[in-house]
């Protein structure tokens with residue numbers, strides 16, 4: 534007992550001295566390690582490493598016995614050295630998941646890095662994802678009206694700068710054309726109800742359109758995601774020559790600031806409140822009758838706080854007809870939007886999400902979007 538405790542302590546000591554610079558590891562305070570790869574892991578990642586047991590064998594730092602040769606091995610590698618080896622050639626556009634991302638993205642990252650060793654040599658990733666500027670394949674796409682998933686052909690084309698899909702394999706005309714300037718992809722396993730579920734959005738006549746897709750094979754799904762990212766990077770490089778890639782890399786895809794149900798009332802504030810699904814996508818607050826609707830019932834632009842936009846944790850006193858008690862008044866230059874949340878915590882989270890964009894200065898292109906919302910028929 535004493536002996537294994539002593540070994541655990543020396544492992545923790547190694548971890549602290551070796552990986553001081555590895556912020557991800559430090560934040561997660563690892564209690565697990567792979568004794569075949571020589572890296573420390575958080576509990577969640579240790580579970581994913583069990584999926585590649587032929588490459589990575591994990592043990593608890595505190596509960597499992599460690600031999601002195603295993604300790605010596607970890608001492609000789611560590612997270613920083615493993616990263617230098619296995620992440621040597623990660624393409625800049627390639628999405629690196631964080632501990633907040635869904636299991637699919639984290640699992641495929643670990644497999645790509647350690648099992649397939651994709652980032653030791655850069656070529657394989659680029660060739661299979663999107664060279665020569667073209668990707669074609671089938672995805673299950675949710676039907677707009679009946680919610681049934683049907684196998685659809687998708688084509689991603691760098692030359693045309695679009696992602697498109699076809700309802701029939703031999704159809705000449707695509708059912709939808711999604712341009713690279715406004716396309717976004719984000720994994721939504723919970724909302725879609727399948728672990729590989731991905732939401733793709735694009736703008737049509739300045740309104741958001743949603744499609745929901747998945748592929749049974751996790752690698753195929755993550756490859757589509759990264760292919761969309763590299764296609765978007767290419768589009769931005771051509772459209773805005775001279776701008777550094779560092780400007781575009783954080784904008785290739787984005788996750789939503791917040792989603793969930795709130796109640797809302799109409800523009801006159803006299804109708805009853807109705808439960809709607811809200812999505813905060815950067816400065817666009819959208820609401821839907823059903824979370825998987827193809828398009829929003831309404832969209833609200835949230836500008837900067839110095840331009841007559843604000844959010845208050847109250848409703849005007851005369852307002853009636855709501856069931857949820859935690860009201861928010863969203864003020865824009867044109868009108869006030871009244872919503873209510875089910876819990877106090879939910880209201881705090883929504884307000885925090887609104888504050889992110891209220892506090893952020895407006896970009897030149899965002900003024901154009903704002904003008905569109907102001908003159909919307």
Ligand SMILES: [Zn+2]
Nearest residue numbers: 574575577578
């Ligand atoms: Zn982890």
